[in-house]
Amino acid sequence: MCWLFVISLLPFKLNAMPKIKILHDRNTQDYARVRITNETREELLCYVAINGYKIKFRLPPRNSSKWYKATDTRFNASHFSTWCDYMYLYPQYQKKRF
Numbered sequence: 001m002c003w004l005f006v007i008s009l010l011p012f013k014l015n016a017m018p019k020i021k022i023l024h025d026r027n028t029q030d031y032a033r034v035r036i037t038n039e040t041r042e043e044l045l046c047y048v049a050i051n052g053y054k055i056k057f058r059l060p061p062r063n064s065s066k067w068y069k070a071t072d073t074r075f076n077a078s079h080f081s082t083w084c085d086y087m088y089l090y091p092q093y094q095k096k097r098f
Contacts, residue, residue, distance in 0.1 A: 017085065018038070018039075018040045018042065018044055018084055018086055019039040019040055020036055020037060020044070020046075021036070021037040021039060022034060022035075022036055022037075023035045023036075024077035024080070025067075027067070027069060031069045031072075031073055031075075032070040032075045032076050032077055032079065033068060033069040033070065034048055034068050034077070035064055035066070035067050035068070036064070036065045036084060037063070037064040037065075038060065038061060038062060038064070038084070041061045041062065042061055042086050042087065042088070044084045044085065044086060044087060045058060045084065045085055045086075045087045045089075045090050046058075046065065046082070046084040047082070047083050048065075048068040048080060048081070049080070049082075050068075050070055050079055050080050051070075051071070051075070055068060056093075058093075059084065068080075
């Protein structure tokens with residue numbers, strides 16, 4: 001009975017959070033910075049936030065974002081907030097096709 005249930009789930013696509021890699025670093029002026037790498041084959045909608053300021057951007061498949069740096073040397077990696085999700089889930093941010 002359990003096997004029938006498992007086999008019946010195979011045709012459905014399971015949606016999970018996309019696979020991304022987040023890299024924290026410091027630049028030559030000692031500012032904290034972050035870069036997100038998209039390790040999927042789908043376009044992602046992402047944001048990087050620090051100190052209440054949020055930057056939204058699109059992240060192409062198998063690509064990395066630019067470095068986003070803090071505005072003060074007292075900030076560190078724990079002050080950054082990052083998020084990414086599949087672009088097709090957010091039609092309001094998709095490019096219009098005519």
